[in-house]
Each structure stands twice: as C-alpha cells, then as structure tokens.
Amino acid sequence: MEIQKQEIRQLCSKFMLTGMGANLEDTVNDAEKNGIGFMQFTLQLLKSEVEHRQRKDEVKRMKSAGLPRSSDLAIYDAEKKWAKNRKTLAAEGAQLDGSVIQYGINGSLRNR
Amino acid sequence: MDQLFNMVLMGPCGTGKTHLAAGLCRDAVRAGYKAYFRSMDEIINTLRTKDFVKSQMLEYNRLIKSNMLVLDDIMLFPLEKNMAVAFFNFINHIYESTSIVVTTNKKPTEWAKMLEDEVIATALLDRLLFKCEVVNLTGDSFRLQNRQTFFES
Numbered sequence A: 001m002e003i004q005k006q007e008i009r010q011l012c013s014k015f016m017l018t019g020m021g022a023n024l025e026d027t028v029n030d031a032e033k034n035g036i037g038f039m040q041f042t043l044q045l046l047k048s049e050v051e052h053r054q055r056k057d058e059v060k061r062m063k064s065a066g067l068p069r070s071s072d073l074a075i076y077d078a079e080k081k082w083a084k085n086r087k088t089l090a091a092e093g094a095q096l097d098g099s100v101i102q103y104g105i106n107g108s109l110r111n112r
Numbered sequence B: 001m002d003q004l005f006n007m008v009l010m011g012p013c014g015t016g017k018t019h020l021a022a023g024l025c026r027d028a029v030r031a032g033y034k035a036y037f038r039s040m041d042e043i044i045n046t047l048r049t050k051d052f053v054k055s056q057m058l059e060y061n062r063l064i065k066s067n068m069l070v071l072d073d074i075m076l077f078p079l080e081k082n083m084a085v086a087f088f089n090f091i092n093h094i095y096e097s098t099s100i101v102v103t104t105n106k107k108p109t110e111w112a113k114m115l116e117d118e119v120i121a122t123a124l125l126d127r128l129l130f131k132c133e134v135v136n137l138t139g140d141s142f143r144l145q146n147r148q149t150f151f152e153s
Helices: A002-014 A018-022 A024-034 A038-065 A086-096 A098-102 B017-030 B040-049 B054-064 B081-094 B108-115 B118-129
Strands: A082-084 B006-010 B035-039 B068-072 B099-104 B132-137
Touching (some): B006 B118, B108 B118
16 A cells, blocks of 8 residues: 555656645545545545645745735734825826826827 | 726835735735736846846746736836836836836826936826826824834833
8 A cells, every 4th residue: 555655656746746646645544534436536636736736836926926024914004094196196197297198199099 | 907907006105005015916926816026126127137137038028927016116216218218118018918006105296307208207107097096195104103222211
C-alpha cells in the first residue's frame, strides 16, 4: 500500500499535480473511512488539485501586486468624512483651460 | 471592475487614500483579478527603462494586461515633458481595458503644472474621468494625530 502511494506521489510530481500528491494521504484515508466510490474519490482528488492551484495562483498574484504593509480594509477607519464631488472635480478640471474643454477637443469622438 | 470604472481618491496627506486603494487592490486579488499597486515613481521608472531593461518590459506587459491598476500619489512631483507624454500614452493604452485607481493630493488644476502641459493634463483627466468615481477624503492626517515620540513621559 505504502509503495503504491509512493508511486502515485512520484507520478503526480511528474505530471506537476503537486496538490493531488500532497493531499493523497488524506483523500485515501477519507475514502477508506467513509467508503466512498471511485467517482467521488476521483472528484475529491481533482478538487484538491484545483484548490491547491487556486491558492498558489493567489499567492503569486498577491506577491506581484506589490501591496504596502497596510492594505487590509478590515482595519480601515471608515468613519472618515467622505465627500463625493465629481461635479466639483469636473469644474476644477475645466479651470485648467476653459477653451480646451469647452470646445470639446478631448472626448469629442475625434478618434472614432 | 467588470464595468471598467476608475476611481480617484483625493485628499490631503494622511487621510487614508493609499490604505483604501491598497485595500481595494488586495480585495481584487483575492477575488481572482490581476491587480497591481504601483507608485507613480515606479510607473515612471518602468516607462523610462522598458526599452532597455528586460525586467521592466515584462513589468510593462504585466501592467497593460492588468484588470486593476492602482497608481499611488500621482502628480506628487513634476514630470519631464517626454515622461508626461509616455505616461499619457500608457493611460490611453490601458483605460479601456483596466480599472484605474488613482490616489493624489493635488487638485486637477495643479496637474497641468506637474505635467507642464495643459493639453496633456486635460486629455489625461478626460480618460480617467470618463467612467469614474471621485472620492474626496477630508480630515487631519492620521500620522500627525498619532505622532509618536522618542521621549515618553
């Protein structure tokens, strides 16, 4: 039994199914304990591989995101006074160069 | 994000713009999106060196394929003319496929000064504000409020 498990792990490693290989022991024990069928067993193995890949992908994306230390919204002070003022901003933007915006050079579908 | 909305977080220093933007970026990553948090300095460095440094070209390609890009502290310092043009071209390239979150403590009227070109500043704002939520954060700096000192009484 142990030799077979070892061989399965080696094959998983060869086919880069590391999640499946790592969870093999638990999945086999679970299957033996609950007496689940081949279909359910195969499904559990594949699901463990998918979950492993998703976790790995998230870690990779999180690392390349380059987030600063304080980036958890759970500790963000939401009591701060917010003021949505798109109009104010647009008005300020218009002050840049009234003529440029007034004549609609940008966004006047020139590129279309 | 799926509707490609942008967000401009404005306000003085220490009001939590960066924290909020970073939190949104983290949540986007957790939700399965490709989201990146970069300072203006990093973006300018990438734009300046991408044609000579392979790793910066990889970074550039990564950023133009992103679902969300946070640009932290934009317009904090003046840009050279060629960099202002490169930055505008970059935004123009991604704004139809990427949600852009911007944090800034400069009003749009001051963007022109930083870019040394009113037309580029207006065109940049035009792209960013096309589909955008603007959040103006107010209040005192949390850093000054929680200022730490060496000499505890």
